[in-house]
Amino acid sequence: MGLSLERIRGGWRNVPENLKTKTMLSQLGLKPGNEAVAEVWAGKQWCKLYDVSDAVEKRKLTDKQKTAASESLEKARAKLVDDRTCSHCLNERTKKEIRQQADGKKICTYCIEYLHEEEVREQRIRRGLSAFRRRFETDFVILDTESTDLDGEIVEIGVIDRFGKTLLHSLVKPVMPVPDDSPATLIHGIRNSDLENAPTWAELREEVLRILQGKLVLAFNAEFDGKMVSNSCRRNKVPLISGLEWDCVMEAYRLRCGSDRWISLANASGRHTSHRAVDDCVSTLHVIKEQWVEMGLADIALQSS
Numbered sequence: 001m002g003l004s005l006e007r008i009r010g011g012w013r014n015v016p017e018n019l020k021t022k023t024m025l026s027q028l029g030l031k032p033g034n035e036a037v038a039e040v041w042a043g044k045q046w047c048k049l050y051d052v053s054d055a056v057e058k059r060k061l062t063d064k065q066k067t068a069a070s071e072s073l074e075k076a077r078a079k080l081v082d083d084r085t086c087s088h089c090l091n092e093r094t095k096k097e098i099r100q101q102a103d104g105k106k107i108c109t110y111c112i113e114y115l116h117e118e119e120v121r122e123q124r125i126r127r128g129l130s131a132f133r134r135r136f137e138t139d140f141v142i143l144d145t146e147s148t149d150l151d152g153e154i155v156e157i158g159v160i161d162r163f164g165k166t167l168l169h170s171l172v173k174p175v176m177p178v179p180d181d182s183p184a185t186l187i188h189g190i191r192n193s194d195l196e197n198a199p200t201w202a203e204l205r206e207e208v209l210r211i212l213q214g215k216l217v218l219a220f221n222a223e224f225d226g227k228m229v230s231n232s233c234r235r236n237k238v239p240l241i242s243g244l245e246w247d248c249v250m251e252a253y254r255l256r257c258g259s260d261r262w263i264s265l266a267n268a269s270g271r272h273t274s275h276r277a278v279d280d281c282v283s284t285l286h287v288i289k290e291q292w293v294e295m296g297l298a299d300i301a302l303q304s305s
């Protein structure tokens with residue numbers, strides 16, 4: 001066959017416009033439709049030439065090729081999606097929202113924030129648990145007071161030990177009584193007529209001091225009870241009770257819940273709270289014991305009750 005080919009001498013400039021090589025046809029999206037009609041010397045070898053008027057369009061891709069092509073496209077796309085997919089929430093994010101971590105994982109900014117909050121929460125819980133654990137090893141008493149108002153003075157005080165034994169319970173005659181329909185009175189229900197014969201704080205102070213001294217004083221919302229003790233000392237013009245170590249069970253409890261919100265004694269203890277001093281002490285002890293049970297200190301905790 002080759003022998004019948006016309007050999008064009010003198011190089012490319014002598015090749016007519018209608019004759020093309022395979023490569024040239026391919027660049028036009030064509031392929032030879034017939035045998036080569038001529039060849040030209042291309043420096044190293046004879047190069048076959050085809051008539052462009054016989055050429056046909058390059059064949060369409062086969063199904064297999066189409067699949068392969070789309071698969072490789074898919075892969076490229078998947079890689080892009082993968083680079084923007086958070087390994088924590090599996091959401092596809094924008095490039096800006098994705099941070100590569102030291103371990104190579106890609107995590108979105110939302111999850112980073114969430115994980116940070118979770119970490120803070122877990123730290124709180126650990127702190128709360130360790131507070132309850134410390135209580136277990138400490139000689140503590142639980143104190144609760146009822147008062148004339150939120151910034152008032154004590155009308156009832158209760159102190160119990162870790163076994164729930166009442167160490168002190170007394171109504172307290174206030175220096176500045178409030179009306180029987182005042183908000184605090186409506187909560188605890190201790191009326192002025194109940195307080196007429198009660199000792200004053202000045203009379204009780206020594207006994208309170210004796211019971212609390214050297215003990216860790218726990219209270220649910222210790223800040224409040226501490227303030228009431230100080231207020232009562234001031235109004236009665238007796239020395240403040242200083243040097244006591246107070247600790248707040250509400251604070252420990254809300255840490256343990258991973259929360260920093262105010263929690264009522266009723267919610268924390270799961271008990272109906274009467275808002276009477278000794279009963280609220282018992283509820284507070286209940287909160288502590290429940291944590292002991294959860295921490296596996298149950299046997300010892302329950303022995304003592």
Ligand SMILES: [Zn+2]
Pocket residue numbers: 086087088089090091107108109110111112
């Ligand atoms: Zn995420």
